[in-house]
Amino acid sequence: MSAKDDTPEKPESFGVSRRDFLKTAGVGSLATAVTTVGAAELEAQAGPRVVGPGEVPVTLMVNGKRLDLRIEPRVTLLDAIRNRADMTGNKRVCDRGTCGACTMIIDGRTAYSCSTLAIEAQGKQIRTVEGLSAGNTLHPVQQAFCDHDALMCGFCTPGFVMATVALLEKHPNPTPEQARRGLDGNICRCGTFTRIMEVALSVKGVARG
Numbered sequence: 001m002s003a004k005d006d007t008p009e010k011p012e013s014f015g016v017s018r019r020d021f022l023k024t025a026g027v028g029s030l031a032t033a034v035t036t037v038g039a040a041e042l043e044a045q046a047g048p049r050v051v052g053p054g055e056v057p058v059t060l061m062v063n064g065k066r067l068d069l070r071i072e073p074r075v076t077l078l079d080a081i082r083n084r085a086d087m088t089g090n091k092r093v094c095d096r097g098t099c100g101a102c103t104m105i106i107d108g109r110t111a112y113s114c115s116t117l118a119i120e121a122q123g124k125q126i127r128t129v130e131g132l133s134a135g136n137t138l139h140p141v142q143q144a145f146c147d148h149d150a151l152m153c154g155f156c157t158p159g160f161v162m163a164t165v166a167l168l169e170k171h172p173n174p175t176p177e178q179a180r181r182g183l184d185g186n187i188c189r190c191g192t193f194t195r196i197m198e199v200a201l202s203v204k205g206v207a208r209g
């Protein structure tokens with residue numbers, strides 16, 4: 001018998017080296033992992049869905065009413081409401097999130113509508129200054145601005161009114177410090193802030209929001 005014949009026979013049935021086995025096992029695990037991860041996670045890994053740049057349907061709830069629009073995703077909430085829905089109460093002044101003239105209340109919290117995309121405000125309750133009065137009866141905060149002569153040119157006023165409403169819905173009897181903090185996102189270039197503080201500290205009967 002030759003030396004070759006003395007060599008113990010290797011098992012033939014596998015025909016796969018250790019290296020090949022590990023490679024195959026790795027691929028198998030990967031395939032299992034992919035199956036387990038599932039379509040939802042793969043979709044999440046693919047990133048957010050891209051919409052636009054053309055017009056897309058956007059539905060807003062403004063002052064309790066449904067508003068169906070077709071707008072580009074880049075359109076701000078302020079522009080959508082002022083230019084497409086003809087509600088021009090809230091003003092564009094700085095258009096960059098510094099003055100507060102465009103303040104609306106979204107889901108109970110003040111927001112600069114010039115710096116909020118309309119498409120992001122879908123599914124939320126949006127309140128503008130137009131939604132405050134009941135027919136010819138002004139909201140108590142609007143009435144107090146008149147009674148305290150708390151405006152001059154009026155450009156900042158709708159934003160201040162909305163910020164004051166949000167403040168009083170959260171703190172029906174605010175301390176001066178709470179009032180200052182609640183209104184510190186708004187600027188009046190005409191210098192009516194002292195009168196506006198009088199409003200914030202005097203109005204009673206605003207229901208907690």
Ligand code: FES
Nearest residue numbers: 093095098100114
């Ligand atoms: S117009 Fe929006 S913060 Fe000035």
Ligand code: FES
Nearest residue numbers: 152156188189190
């Ligand atoms: S009343 Fe003119 S900016 Fe405030």
